[in-house]
Each structure stands twice: as C-alpha cells, then as structure tokens.
Amino acid sequence: MRRTLLSVNLNKIALVRNAREGNWPDPVYFGRIALEAGAAGLTVHPRPDERHVRASDVPALAELVRQYPGREYNIEGNPFHNLMDHLRAVRPHQATFVPDATDQITSDHGFDLSDEAECARLKPLIDEAKALGCRVSLFMDPVPEMMAKAKELGADRVELYTEAWAVAAETPAAEGVLAAYASSVEAAIEAGLEVNAGHDLSLTNLAQFLRATKDVAEVSIGHALTAEALEFGMAETVRRYEAILDEVARC
Ligand SMILES: CC(=O)[C@@H](O)[C@H](O)COP(=O)(O)O
Numbered sequence: 001m002r003r004t005l006l007s008v009n010l011n012k013i014a015l016v017r018n019a020r021e022g023n024w025p026d027p028v029y030f031g032r033i034a035l036e037a038g039a040a041g042l043t044v045h046p047r048p049d050e051r052h053v054r055a056s057d058v059p060a061l062a063e064l065v066r067q068y069p070g071r072e073y074n075i076e077g078n079p080f081h082n083l084m085d086h087l088r089a090v091r092p093h094q095a096t097f098v099p100d101a102t103d104q105i106t107s108d109h110g111f112d113l114s115d116e117a118e119c120a121r122l123k124p125l126i127d128e129a130k131a132l133g134c135r136v137s138l139f140m141d142p143v144p145e146m147m148a149k150a151k152e153l154g155a156d157r158v159e160l161y162t163e164a165w166a167v168a169a170e171t172p173a174a175e176g177v178l179a180a181y182a183s184s185v186e187a188a189i190e191a192g193l194e195v196n197a198g199h200d201l202s203l204t205n206l207a208q209f210l211r212a213t214k215d216v217a218e219v220s221i222g223h224a225l226t227a228e229a230l231e232f233g234m235a236e237t238v239r240r241y242e243a244i245l246d247e248v249a250r251c
C-alpha cells in the first residue's frame, strides 16, 4: 500500500504565538523540529485576518523548507481572497484551494463543483497556480461524483475533508463513513487525481482511515497534532505519526 506522507500544519503554533507580543513559540522553530523528526512537509493556512499564521510567517517557512531538500511546503487558502498573493510570492510545492469565508471559525466544507459559475472562476486560478509551479489540490467533501470535475478543472489532487470521519470514528457509523471516503478516493484516482486528506485527523483516528482508503498521498495535520505535542512534545508526536504511516504502509 502507498506510504502516505505527513505534512505538519503549524496554524496552532502561530495561534499560541499571537497571544502575546513577540514571536514565541516561533512557527519556524517548531517547523524545524517537525522536519528534523521526519515530517515530509509543512502546511500553513494564512487566513486574511491573520488570527494565527501571519503573512510574514509564509516566506520565513518557505526559507526553512528550502533547507530540507525533498520536503514540501503546502499553503492553503481561499484563492478568491489572499492565497494567490502568497503563491506568487513564494511558489510553494503545493497550493491547497479551500472555499472558506473570511469569518469561518475553521474549514468546514469543500468546493461545490456542481456550481458552474464557481468552476468558471476557479479554472484561471488553478491554471495560474500551476504556471507558478505549484501542484494544485482542491479541498473537497467525500463526494465521489465531484472528483471527475476536479480533474477537468486542472487540479492535480483533491484533499478530502475528514471532519466527518473524525466525528464518526469509534461510533457505529464509522464503517459507513469510511466507505464514502473509500469510494471518493477510488473515484478520484480513476479520474487521474492523487488524493490528500485532512482536518481533525489524529493519532487515534489516522490508521483506520488510511487502511480503509488505501491510496492517500498526504495527510496534513495540525490541530490534534499540536494538542498531542503539548503532551508528548513536537518531535515525539511527529515520530508517532511517522510510525503509524510506516505501519499502515506495511499492511
Ligand atoms: C483546510 C483545513 O481543514 C485545515 O487545513 C485548516 O487549515 C484549518 O484551519 P484552522 O487551523 O484555522 O482551523
């Protein structure tokens, strides 16, 4: 089975940093710990209100990732808001388009690609991001029927929004929810896309998700990982994720 890669999302390190003046905890410092512990990449979601990751963090983290050949930088955001400026400035390995409104507490839905007007607005931005050298991933709900359209628009990957899995894990609904994700992964791959996944994944729910979906290229994890790092430390937490990814890939 494909060995899924881990991209550590640093949003919540930045959130704690913003609680005081100064730059501590420094997202770059913790990004380096994550990379040194084996993470394949770093992710940030620089929201327009800078509630956590600030515009100034974006190039600083780009410089850090450049010091680790082979690791990747993934910048998430709404391409109709501030994301494209960040892509033009630092040309990350991957751009993840997320349809968040500026006042959303967190990401809570994927793109609705049945909306032709939305697709017409997205297409030129996908083209521009790819022309900048970024792999483009669209944040999507696990709806198999939407995957072919993502490919048609020029996306390289989709990122499946996994909050529904996190809620269902350890409940009687788990198997049914996993089946919807597995069908979405299958449909995406059949359409010629690769598949990422993220949102509310954790040390406790990750393995079952990956075993059921089988071919996920990358998971990006931040909220739970940061909470787990409060208990185990950042390096040990990343090592625990990497051990899960190794174990699942051996099955
Ligand atoms: C797209 C997604 O699900 C997350 O990557 C997002 O970055 C979470 O944003 P917050 O960290 O602001 O909750």
Ligand SMILES: NCC(=O)COP(=O)(O)O
Pocket: 009, 043, 076, 159, 197, 198, 199, 200, 201, 220, 221, 222, 223, 224, 225
């Ligand atoms: N794209 C998902 C991500 O980067 C992190 O989401 P979360 O683990 O903070 O929920």
